[in-house]
Amino acid sequence: MSPLREHLRDTFWFTPTVGLVGAVVGAVGVLLVDEAYVGWLQESGDYGTVASLTKIADDARTIVSTVGSAMLTFIGVVFSISLVALQMASGQFSPRVVRLYVRSRITKCAFAVFLATFLFALLVQASYEGETDPRKVTTVPVFSSGMCVLLVLVSLGLFIAYVNSTLRLMRVSHVIDRINRESMRVLDRHARGGGPGPGADALPPAGSEIVHRGRAGVLRDVHIARLVRVARRHGVVLRLIPRIGDYVVPGTPVLAVHGGHRPPPPRALRYTVSVGVERTFHQDVGFGLRQLSDIAQRALSPAVNDPTTAVQCLDRIVQFLAAVAHRPLGALCHCDRAGTVRLVQDLPGWTDLVDLGLTEIRRCAVTSPQVTRRMMAGLDDLWALVPAGRRQPVERHRALLAQAVARTVPEAAERAFALVPDRQGIG
Known part of the structure; x- marks a missing residue:
């Protein structure tokens, strides 16, 4: 095993950072797909579909805004649980068992996906336009809104796995x-x-x-x-x-x-x-x-x-x-x-x-x-x-x-x- 890989496993910042970078890249990529899709509909003259997507986007904006605000609170709750678990494990067992939590792949992946979902929701929310004319609108966040919902579902699954992993860490x-x-x-x-x-x-x-x-x-x-x-x-x-x-x-x-x-x-x-x-x-x-x-x-x-x-x-x-x-x-x-x-x-x-x-x-x-x-x-x-x-x-x-x-x-x-x-x- 490479020493660099082993050292990165002993750090907590690397995986969440990769998740944030992936959120930015993914958001840019999906928004470009949305823009290309709307442009293709406009070129084919299907303005009715564009108008329908614009109406749907108004409802999706509410969902994405709720996801963005809720994920920040969600991350704070998870972080508080982590600190309590670490304090109990360190006090009951040994301070050296804290590194087991730091090296946990489930913990790192959970935090990475939580942060990525929050950042992705912010970027998608910033891409919404106030234009409603189907001939003038440049992009409608269709695929990006669906991706945001998918990230929320993945986050919920990882949260269950994270809680199970944390409870196991508290059992000697x-x-x-x-x-x-x-x-x-x-x-x-x-x-x-x-x-x-x-x-x-x-x-x-x-x-x-x-x-x-x-x-x-x-x-x-x-x-x-x-x-x-x-x-x-x-x-x-x-x-x-x-x-x-x-x-x-x-x-x-x-x-x-x-x-x-x-x-x-x-x-x-x-x-x-x-x-x-x-x-x-x-x-x-x-x-x-x-x-x-x-x-x-x-x-x-x-x-x-x-x-x-x-x-x-x-x-x-x-x-x-x-x-x-x-x-x-x-x-x-x-x-x-x-x-x-x-x-x-x-x-x-x-x-x-x-x-x-x-x-x-x-x-x-x-x-x-x-x-x-x-x-x-x-x-x-x-x-x-x-x-x-x-x-x-x-x-x-x-x-x-x-x-x-x-x-x-x-x-x-x-x-x-x-x-x-x-x-x-x-x-």
Whole structure:
């Protein structure tokens, strides 16, 4: 997927802007069709039809005027609903789930069509003439009025879809499932985009390093195709030093150049590294686990006290870890068309992902037997699924969980109950 396309998905202005431009182009085009149609009737001498259309246009003007004024109010109501939904989702789940709303195609399309309908109605309303003589009238908005009514019908359909999408955003189960599906897409994208390869120790000695000269921010993604082309052109191997999701400041080394006679010029590497104010799903393997962990921690806080939500988060965390249990992690290599490695990207290892998904939840869950039982079941499942070389982090978390429960729960019976594996928590 193109980084530009991914960045546009993270913005809210692009799709509504396209809708406004489409409304202007569509209005001009349909009005030209109206003008050509009236001209054809006048040339054929059918002035009776022109007179009838002029009378119909008076009624259509009332409809279009009503649509224009009503759509503005409609947009204000929808915007208010959006703000309330965002505030509730951010307060109950995590501030990072707001980006799910921003990336929602239904939401963007709904706002784009609403704004386009409003602008289209204004342009059509401005095209009405006061002339009633069928020999002198130049245009009668016939097709444009019908198009305006069609846009209203489309807007009503999108409004129903938008309300349904917003209600799903306010339900934690759908939010968790959406995060999990996005995380799985990232894994599949990495599997298609590259393969396992040598780490930094297996590469030739680094001849130089390319430092970050842009603004400070979170490393969101890199333009893999462009970096591979630059490396092939200069006969080098580039290695991304920070991980996706790291915070970089100006002067931080971001690319190490291995092999070759001279490093690529800075101009060739311009716009290959993108930083922003927050992490994204595009190339960040661990961002989904970060969000699921945040939601679970908030659910386990004394102010919320919702262990069932934490159990649902653990379900998806175990699913994600099981999906990467047999995948090569660490270094991801991207090759050129000849099959030569040109870019090495550092990914989180198995231990990093297990710690990211379980550590903070484990520390918050010791007083909730529902969560500890689900975590024990998940750890047992992962121990059985992963290769023998990856069982150490799983065993460590199981031992730490048992120790934390032993320190916190004084009664022996309660401790034994809290450590019984149960995939439903308390099924």
